[in-house]
Amino acid sequence: MRVLQLGVGSVGEVTARTLASEPEITKVVLADIDAQRPAAVAGKLPAGKAETLRLDVRDTPALTKALAGVDLVVNAVIPELNLGIMAACLETGTNYLDMAAAGPRDVVGTADVDEELALDADFKKKGLTALVFFGIDPGGSDVFARSLYDQFDTVETLTILDGDNSCVDGVNYAPSFSPSTMVEECLILPPYAFENGELIRRRPLSTSLEFTFPDPVGRLKVWNVDHEESQLMGRFLAGKGLKKGNFFIALDQSWVDLLLTWRKLGFDHNKEIEFAGCTFRPLDLLVSRLPKSIDLIGKMHGSVCVGALAEGTIGGKRVRRFMYQITSHDQAYEKYGVQGTGLQTGVPAACAGIMLAKGLVKEKGVLAPEQIDPQPFLDLMTTHGTPWAVTDLPPDEALPI
Numbered sequence: 001m002r003v004l005q006l007g008v009g010s011v012g013e014v015t016a017r018t019l020a021s022e023p024e025i026t027k028v029v030l031a032d033i034d035a036q037r038p039a040a041v042a043g044k045l046p047a048g049k050a051e052t053l054r055l056d057v058r059d060t061p062a063l064t065k066a067l068a069g070v071d072l073v074v075n076a077v078i079p080e081l082n083l084g085i086m087a088a089c090l091e092t093g094t095n096y097l098d099m100a101a102a103g104p105r106d107v108v109g110t111a112d113v114d115e116e117l118a119l120d121a122d123f124k125k126k127g128l129t130a131l132v133f134f135g136i137d138p139g140g141s142d143v144f145a146r147s148l149y150d151q152f153d154t155v156e157t158l159t160i161l162d163g164d165n166s167c168v169d170g171v172n173y174a175p176s177f178s179p180s181t182m183v184e185e186c187l188i189l190p191p192y193a194f195e196n197g198e199l200i201r202r203r204p205l206s207t208s209l210e211f212t213f214p215d216p217v218g219r220l221k222v223w224n225v226d227h228e229e230s231q232l233m234g235r236f237l238a239g240k241g242l243k244k245g246n247f248f249i250a251l252d253q254s255w256v257d258l259l260l261t262w263r264k265l266g267f268d269h270n271k272e273i274e275f276a277g278c279t280f281r282p283l284d285l286l287v288s289r290l291p292k293s294i295d296l297i298g299k300m301h302g303s304v305c306v307g308a309l310a311e312g313t314i315g316g317k318r319v320r321r322f323m324y325q326i327t328s329h330d331q332a333y334e335k336y337g338v339q340g341t342g343l344q345t346g347v348p349a350a351c352a353g354i355m356l357a358k359g360l361v362k363e364k365g366v367l368a369p370e371q372i373d374p375q376p377f378l379d380l381m382t383t384h385g386t387p388w389a390v391t392d393l394p395p396d397e398a399l400p401i
């Protein structure tokens with residue numbers, strides 16, 4: 001199988017290297033707007049498997065040309081470009097994989113989860129497969145939720161929990177992924193939640209709780225923020241009595257205080273503001289003061305845990321089961337030269353691509369992580385360095401949501 005890797009950032013590098021380690025993947029074309037990244041990563045793939053290409057994905061004729069002879073596009077650029085890349089795949093007859101959605105359309109003007117899923121009939125008509133939202137969260141988290149769903153007789157709540165206990169050398173505020181995405185997710189997007197058969201929206205930074213993650217991560221305060229899983233679990237995993245589907249992520253209290261102050265100052269938007277004869281955009285200003293994820297490589301110490309908690313019953317007994325993956329930032333740096341989030345996201349994305357290459361995903365159309373067979377995906381996650389685990393929590397201590 002010939003793969004076109006679009007975007008060779010920290011996630012794209014891990015995805016490309018993991019894909020290339022499998023015999024079914026014969027070639028990986030490393031394509032990026034930054035000509036240096038493909039060249040820097042090519043030598044890390046097995047001999048003869050890498051090609052490099054400087055490509056701006058927004059240049060449709062160049063993208064279409066690059067798709068000639070490609071079996072699978074792995075999209076690790078920015079989610080705002082997803083629909084354009086999906087359209088090019090439909091045009092050229094190419095399978096597709098991505099790691100996150102953009103949107104929502106009514107708040108930020110870009111395509112959300114539902115617009116990608118709506119292309120299902122188009123991909124089916126062309127006999128193609130699009131694997132969408134396959135990072136760690138969304139992605140692995142949804143597969144964990146699906147696996148737990150299969151184990152339970154009734155499922156009342158599904159909660160994705162993401163906790164990171166890392167500290168960063170010499171930095172006050174350090175988002176572990178794209179600073180603009182992090183600010184947008186926490187401050188701007190009203191988080192979706194699934195409640196009693198409906199999607200509701202909460203005010204940003206209005207709902208938090210404490211959760212004890214497995215060692216070495218420990219107890220952290222987590223906040224409800226907007227994420228694909230709340231929509232996906234409500235859509236695909238509601239059949240056993242689901243009442244609540246939520247996503248929570250640990251945020252440093254000083255980061256939350258900063259964002260709430262920004263909101264109190266009326267800066268929770270990105271429209272131009274005039275000040276002292278100049279104009280500025282508040283979110284751009286805030287993001288400009290934050291380190292880029294690439295600048296944090298090698299400076300993050302600690303671990304990140306992403307998991308799904310199912311609360312329901314098995315055989316009439318109440319069960320609370322947490323299925324999770326923990327990645328150490330230090331080990332990710334030693335092994336791949338990236339921070340933990342790059343490794344933890346890149347490997348599951350590659351696992352979905354490997355399943356397609358091995359014929360373990362036969363379905364055509366647009367498939368969310370909840371829709372694939374979870375076990376081969378989980379086995380591949382372990383094989384490729386992101387092992388997962390399961391633990392049962394005290395049955396009577398339901399999450400206070």
Ligand SMILES: NC(=O)c1ccc[n+]([C@@H]2O[C@H](COP(=O)([O-])OP(=O)(O)OC[C@H]3O[C@@H](n4cnc5c(N)ncnc54)[C@H](O)[C@@H]3O)[C@@H](O)[C@H]2O)c1
Pocket residue numbers: 006007008009010011012031032033034037055056057058075076077078079099100133134135136137138139177178181293294341345
């Ligand atoms: N689901 C998850 O768990 C999860 C977690 C982290 C990141 N992500 C997603 O993974 C993707 C990659 O994240 P990352 O941390 O590697 O980002 P990154 O910024 O490190 O890498 C993105 C790469 O894309 C390239 N790029 C940007 N615009 C381009 C264009 N127009 N044409 C060609 N190349 C372009 C950049 O030069 C860069 O090398 C993003 O879509 C992000 O939202 C998902």
